[in-house]
Amino acid sequence: MGTVKILYELKNLQYFHEEKRVLNIDKLILEENQIIGVFGPNGSGKSTLFSLLSFITKPNYGQLYFNEIDSRKLDFSLKQNVVILPQNPYLLKRTVFDNIAYGLQLRKDTKDLKQRVFEALKQVGLDKSFINRKWNQLSGGEAQRVALAARLILKPKVLILDEPTSGVDTNSAQLIKEAIFLAKQKWDTSLIISSHDHNWLNHTCDKKIALFQGELIESGSINLLFAPWQKDLDGNLVKEFFCGQKLIFENSYSKKRDSIAMINSEDIYLNKKDKNAIKGLITSIHKEPHKNEMLVEFVIGGICLNSKVSNDEVKEKKLLPGNEVEVTIDTSKACWI
Ligand SMILES: Nc1ncnc2c1ncn2[C@@H]1O[C@H](COP(=O)(O)OP(=O)(O)OP(=O)(O)O)[C@@H](O)[C@H]1O
Numbered sequence: 001m002g003t004v005k006i007l008y009e010l011k012n013l014q015y016f017h018e019e020k021r022v023l024n025i026d027k028l029i030l031e032e033n034q035i036i037g038v039f040g041p042n043g044s045g046k047s048t049l050f051s052l053l054s055f056i057t058k059p060n061y062g063q064l065y066f067n068e069i070d071s072r073k074l075d076f077s078l079k080q081n082v083v084i085l086p087q088n089p090y091l092l093k094r095t096v097f098d099n100i101a102y103g104l105q106l107r108k109d110t111k112d113l114k115q116r117v118f119e120a121l122k123q124v125g126l127d128k129s130f131i132n133r134k135w136n137q138l139s140g141g142e143a144q145r146v147a148l149a150a151r152l153i154l155k156p157k158v159l160i161l162d163e164p165t166s167g168v169d170t171n172s173a174q175l176i177k178e179a180i181f182l183a184k185q186k187w188d189t190s191l192i193i194s195s196h197d198h199n200w201l202n203h204t205c206d207k208k209i210a211l212f213q214g215e216l217i218e219s220g221s222i223n224l225l226f227a228p229w230q231k232d233l234d235g236n237l238v239k240e241f242f243c244g245q246k247l248i249f250e251n252s253y254s255k256k257r258d259s260i261a262m263i264n265s266e267d268i269y270l271n272k273k274d275k276n277a278i279k280g281l282i283t284s285i286h287k288e289p290h291k292n293e294m295l296v297e298f299v300i301g302g303i304c305l306n307s308k309v310s311n312d313e314v315k316e317k318k319l320l321p322g323n324e325v326e327v328t329i330d331t332s333k334a335c336w337i
Pocket residue numbers: 017018022040041042043044045046047048049087
């Protein structure tokens with residue numbers, strides 16, 4: 001097995017907008033060659049994180065390392081490895097060709113330019129006939145794909161996509177997903193993506209991290225429950241697992257059916273009997289570094305979840321991989337995205 005290379009490392013990083021702290025991340029490691037999905041409700045700090053990762057802004061406190069180099073010491077050529085497609089990308093008031101070719105022209109890398117523009121167009125599912133269209137002769141989904149093609153043509157090492165599916169239809173969202181997979185496959189591009197289309201993001205990414213009020217919900221121990229949801233008679237969201245077991249989220253009647261429930265591992269208890277208890281099967285148990293606790297991973301109807309349990313409790317309750325356990329999820333502590 002090859003060794004995994006670290007792409008970014010964030011340590012005690014904080015970012016402030018005026019007096020308000022909008023990002024506070026103790027530790028985060030992002031590895032190469034992954035599609036990382038960043039989940040979080042409006043205002044949770046996703047775009048702020050993306051501008052730091054693409055070196056548009058600098059942290060107020062703490063360190064950000066890229067390829068093991070402190071971001072304050074990165075030279076321009078290394079920074080060029082990271083390309084961002086911002087939320088509501090701006091198109092130049094020119095043709096599609098000019099828009100897609102612009103980045104390469106800036107970099108004075110114009111060999112076979114026309115051919116490369118055609119390839120980039122093709123990668124986002126647009127044909128050659130678009131080349132002479134003006135920026136204002138495109139639909140929202142086409143404009144978004146042209147903006148993506150303008151980034152893909154640079155074959156970046158890292159591509160950060162902030163809401164690439166906002167305002168696009170299902171067909172464009174699917175074409176964007178395919179373009180992302182191709183970039184990863186062809187050029188080993190690492191991708192960091194946010195989207196409020198949770199279903200799309202969940203099916204696109206290899207790894208998930210989530211932000212809530214500027215704080216990272218620890219990626220190793222975060223539990224995300226995705227749509228589909230059912231509603232009970234009171235309108236509350238109900239998760240029905242494949243095995244038929246159900247989990248009711250009380251007081252969730254105002255939540256939309258495509259919401260995601262984020263549940264901290266500390267709010268899941270194993271082996272306690274309760275009316276809301278459901279059965280799970282332990283798949284693995286890992287020791288938490290420098291802590292007197294274990295991360296117990298288990299499945300309910302094919303969905304993997306985890307719970308933090310103290311070493312003493314693991315021994316006392318004889319929790320072992322392969323054991324069936326009763327699981328109590330404190331749904332009142334769930335954060336909704
Ligand atoms: N220029 C700014 N000045 C002051 N506050 C800002 C500024 N930009 C963002 N913020 C605040 O920073 C916080 C994080 O915003 P950010 O845009 O990073 O969130 P987000 O998760 O990307 O949200 P969304 O999903 O709505 O795009 C929010 O509370 C926001 O109001």
